[in-house]
Amino acid sequence: MGVQDAVTSKLAEVPAGTSLALQVSIPVYLDVIKGIIDNYGARSRVSIIYVTSSIPSRSILSAFEVLEINSDHVSFVDCVTHTMVSAVEKGKNIYLVESPTMLENLMLKVEFLTRKLSGGKVLVLLDSLNSLCIHNSIGIVSEFLHIMVNNLRAKGVPSVILMVQEHGTEEVKNMLNVCDEMMVLDEGTAK
Amino acid sequence: MSVAARKVIAQDIRERCTTGIDSLDSVLNGGIPRGNTILITGACGTGKTTLSVEFLIHGALAGENGLFLSVTEAHEKLLANMMPYDFMRKDLLDSGRLTFIDMPVLYHKLGLDKSEFTLEEVELLTDSITKLVGEMGVKRLVLDSVTSVCFQLKSEEKIRDFVLKLGKGLAEKGCTSLLVSEILPSDMRYSTYGVEEAIADGIILMGNYERRGDLLRTLQVVKMRGTSHSRAKYVLDITPLGVLMVPLLKGGGGGGNAS
Numbered sequence: 092m093g094v095q096d097a098v099t100s101k102l103a104e105v106p107a108g109t110s111l112a113l114q115v116s117i118p119v120y121l122d123v124i125k126g127i128i129d130n131y132g133a134r135s136r137v138s139i140i141y142v143t144s145s146i147p148s149r150s151i152l153s154a155f156e157v158l159e160i161n162s163d164h165v166s167f168v169d170c171v172t173h174t175m176v177s178a179v180e181k182g183k184n185i186y187l188v189e190s191p192t193m194l195e196n197l198m199l200k201v202e203f204l205t206r207k208l209s210g211g212k213v214l215v216l217l218d219s220l221n222s223l224c225i226h227n228s229i230g231i232v233s234e235f236l237h238i239m240v241n242n243l244r245a246k247g248v249p250s251v252i253l254m255v256q257e258h259g260t261e262e263v264k265n266m267l268n269v270c271d272e273m274m275v276l277d278e279g280t281a282k
Numbered sequence: 283m284s285v286a287a288r289k290v291i292a293q294d295i296r297e298r299c300t301t302g303i304d305s306l307d308s309v310l311n312g313g314i315p316r317g318n319t320i321l322i323t324g325a326c327g328t329g330k331t332t333l334s335v336e337f338l339i340h341g342a343l344a345g346e347n348g349l350f351l352s353v354t355e356a357h358e359k360l361l362a363n364m365m366p367y368d369f370m371r372k373d374l375l376d377s378g379r380l381t382f383i384d385m386p387v388l389y390h391k392l393g394l395d396k397s398e399f400t401l402e403e404v405e406l407l408t409d410s411i412t413k414l415v416g417e418m419g420v421k422r423l424v425l426d427s428v429t430s431v432c433f434q435l436k437s438e439e440k441i442r443d444f445v446l447k448l449g450k451g452l453a454e455k456g457c458t459s460l461l462v463s464e465i466l467p468s469d470m471r472y473s474t475y476g477v478e479e480a481i482a483d484g485i486i487l488m489g490n491y492e493r494r495g496d497l498l499r500t501l502q503v504v505k506m507r508g509t510s511h512s513r514a515k516y517v518l519d520i521t522p523l524g525v526l527m528v529p530l531l532k533g534g535g536g537g538g539n540a541s
Binding site: 189190192193194195196198199200202203206207228230231232233234235238242 | 493494496498517518519521523526527528529530531532533
């Protein structure tokens with residue numbers, strides 16, 4: 092089974108409120124994102140709350156265009172764009188958080204969007220745990236993850252916590268233990 | 283069952299006035315005990331007025347009449363700020379569920395256009411507000427701000443008299459009230475005159491919390507008679523869906539600076 096199909100079928104089978112940890116290697120990163128956004132989100136009519144602390148939302152949208160991924164059902168919580176020196180251009184369905192260190196504000200934006208989208212199915216994607224750890228201490232990111240995942244679990248909203256394998260330390264990997272299920276996605280394999 | 287345990291249960295069965303702000307109601311174990319007079323205190327820009335207005339709107343949506351007494355800001359300006367809320371409905375104003383009164387208008391009607399009130403005039407003011415609450419069937423009241431009213435009372439005695447009589451009169455009518463108090467970021471107390479905080483049934487402190495250069499809006503319930511409650515600090519956001527709150531993260535250790 093390919094990486095995209097593996098992610099899609101896993102998301103389709105997990106119960107409501109499940110948190111899924113994905114350890115993703117760089118070569119399959121875009122395939123995984125495509126699997127979540129396009130194969131699962133667009134086809135199953137699930138709104139995706141895409142929390143990005145790695146790449147500005149505008150750049151992700153540009154990549155989606157190139158890959159012909161429909162992004163109408165995606166709302167971004169973007170804590171990267173504000174940290175860039177250039178002028179900030181805010182787009183539709185993009186919610187900016189001033190800095191990746193403002194983890195509470197990140198949770199508040201996710202809370203706002205889960206309420207706003209509460210009429211239909213929603214999935215929260217955190218991309219990525221590694222990048223949050225660049226700006227924050229392990230302790231505060233662990234606390235953030237614990238609170239956010241439990242909050243979403245209580246509401247029955249599934250979440251995907253993404254970690255890039257090549258940048259993952261033991262401490263970051265340990266943080267993923269808060270999740271209910273774990274998948275390791277390498278080139279050509281899905282475990 | 284011990285006396286202390288019975289006391290805790292008795293406290294928690296008091297009828298609640300839900301604020302409509304889910305996370306705040308959760309912090310308060312169901313809401314503000316009905317009839318309490320609460321001091322909403324904090325520096326400017328911390329969200330005191332916004333939170334108070336939301337409290338009134340949720341009450342009005344639940345069929346409880348709300349009254350906003352504005353000392354510092356004209357009500358037209360306040361109303362314009364309320365309209366972006368997804369849950370605000372203009373018919374709440376048209377039907378009289380929500381009423382906004384500018385205090386200078388009330389002062390003028392009572393002949394209180396002066397810089398300082400006497401004890402008798404303080405009584406006239408509290409009686410008038412209480413009477414108004416009774417006539418209009420008000421169940422939720424906001425006075426924004428009690429600091430501005432106290433400015434015209436000058437002495438501690440008159441301030442004590444005003445807050446005590448107002449709180450008592452409103453409680454008798456089953457009205458839950460929020461008194462907005464303005465303090466400086468550097469203040470080490472919860473009210474400008476120090477009297478209001480001692481008399482109020484509850485204190486909700488709103489502030490700014492600086493952590494490594496980030497400024498977070500915070501809320502903390504410091505005191506609330508008639509209910510057990512969390513005393514932890516929460517971070518809040520003002521959104522079109524109303525005030526949202528999440529716990530302040532502590533994993534980063536110390537170094538924060540509250541104001």
